[in-house]
Amino acid sequence: MDFSYSAKTKDYLARLDAFMREHIEPYENQYQKENYRLNSTPHWREWQVPPRVAELKQLAKEQGLWNFFLPDNELGAGLTTLEYAPLAERMGRSLLAPEVFNCNAPDTGNMEVLYHFGDDPQQEQWLTPLLNGDIRSVFCMTEPDVASSDATNMQTTIKADGSDWVINGRKWWSTGLGHPDAEIAIVMGLTDEDADKHHRHSMVLLPLNTPGVNIERMLPALGEYDAPYGHGEVVFDNVRVPKENIIVGPGAGFKIAQGRLGPGRIHHCMRAIGAAERALELFIERGVSRIAFGEPLMKLGGNTERLADLRVAIDQARLLTLHAAWQIDNVGAMKAIKEISAIKLVAPNVLQRVVDETMQLFGGASMCHDTPLPGLLTVARSLRIADGPDAVHRATIAKTELKQREKQLKGRSND
Structure with missing residues (x-):
């Protein structure tokens, strides 16, 4: 199996990265403040989207940076699951980016359902406006x-x-x-x-x-x-x-759910890895710039060892997720259940671990919206429930392993 980026992925990734650096990253702090000002109320019927978000979405659409997730050359970017994964990781560095590129959950999964399973009238009425970003x-x-x-x-x-x-x-x-x-x-x-x-x-x-x-x-x-x-x-x-x-x-609900949730988990997990990368960058920046007891924080309390462990954990999670993406593309989501369960177990836990260690270095600053850390922690912990409890994923992995072992033993006995 080959996880190297295709020419198509490289092109989209370069353009996506440039857009995020030029338009999204400089706006993120302001977006947090605007969003809080407009929506700091449980009265959800009063909620608003900061106007700049619509402007960014229109700009992204005009630049062809739109619907990356959909494997259709006309309606989306025409990428395989494996080709899309690096783009999902890059978008995961920002809590805002997936929305700007029309790659935000739950719309992506719902659009996939309508694309793969919807009939023509359903697609015309609902898929088209979702793909256009007109509705959610x-x-x-x-x-x-x-x-x-x-x-x-x-x-x-x-x-x-x-x-x-x-x-x-x-x-x-x-x-x-x-x-x-x-x-x-x-x-x-x-x-x-x-x-x-x-x-x-x-x-x-x-x-x-x-x-x-x-x-x-x-x-x-x-x-x-x-x-x-x-x-x-x-x-x-x-x-x-x-x-x-x-x-x-x-009676087709579970069949559809499996088709929806397989690729969607790749999206979630790769975004989690992107978020972990951002948290690790904050870990390093804080560790080398902040002085305590006459030394940079990075030199205190085993933080260099933690840095090494976190680097390895992120890279392992990425490779595991890319492998699951490759499996989905080659054998289908139904036959990649073990691999999908593995990444649902690993990726959110890795993100939570990286964010938690980074919060320790930031101290009180990590508890408020001066940094993205509270939002990233919420994403990590929520994913460990939204994507199913860890225990369920472990049970699925173990069940698959036991079945495979039983099949191997049965094959040997027949020989």
């Missing part, structure tokens, strides 16, 4: 009353009634629900409780202005509302959508 979307999967790490537990119902589907239930941690441009949600729910566990659920397209959609609140993640995106709790009370709003058909 939400993915409603997690529920408060069940252990959502086992998605077969989902209780929200999607029942057929004449020419409609009727949705009833409650979802939470639905990312992007507070965004002023959010117009459409993909909702996963139970359509046939008597089917086998992987064919009980379906996905439907639900416009957020549909009667019966009641957004109750935004949930603060580690004390932050993540405005203007928000992670919301929403109740569906006899919500009706036309039968044609179902994606693929009844």
Whole structure:
């Protein structure tokens, strides 16, 4: 396997890097202040996007730095998962960049669902405006009353009634629900409780202005509302959508979810690695510039050894994630379950470790928005839940290993 960058990746990466250095990085501190001024309230219906963000998005689109994630030469950049990974890493150095390049979750995953599984009318109505950046979307999967790490537990119902589907239930941690441009949600729910566990659920397209959609609140993640995106709790009370709003058909929910979540995890993990790289740079800058007890911090308390360990951890996580990307491209997400579980376990933990060590060097400055560290810590810790608990990933890896070992032993006994 070859992880060297293709000519296409090199070209996009150079242009992306130049755009970020010229337009995004100089604006980030101001963006934080503007965003806090506009959105420092739990009253999410009042949230606004700083105007400069729309200007940057338009500029990025004009320069062809748009929809990198989509493997389509006309609608996106036409990159493979492996080719896209370095771009995701570069964008991960900034909490703002993925939005500017229309590569932000959950829109990327929802656009992939519509691109791979949506029919022509669904793509025309929802995929096109999402690809254009005209609207934003939400993915409603997690529920408060069940252990959502086992998605077969989902209780929200999607029942057929004449020419409609009727949705009833409650979802939470639905990312992007507070965004002023959010117009459409993909909702996963139970359509046939008597089917086998992987064919009980379906996905439907639900416009957020549909009667019966009641957004109750935004949930603060580690004390932050993540405005203007928000992670919301929403109740569906006899919500009706036309039968044609179902994606693929009844019982296809898990099939779609696997197709959605495979490449999406590469995006998350590579962004986490980019964020870890930024945190490591801050570690080094602080360590060599700040003096305590007559010495640079880097020379105190084993910090040089920590630096070496963090460097190795980031590089290992990157190679593991690139390997998973290569597997997805070559054998498909369904056959790369072990590799995807491995990066979901490793990458967020590496980011959390790097950020935590960097915060120790920054002391009190690390606790406020004078640095990006609080935001990076929130991303790291949240990913370890949003992408599934570490224990679930370990169980998946172990289960796969045991199956492979059993197959090997069976093959030897047949010989």
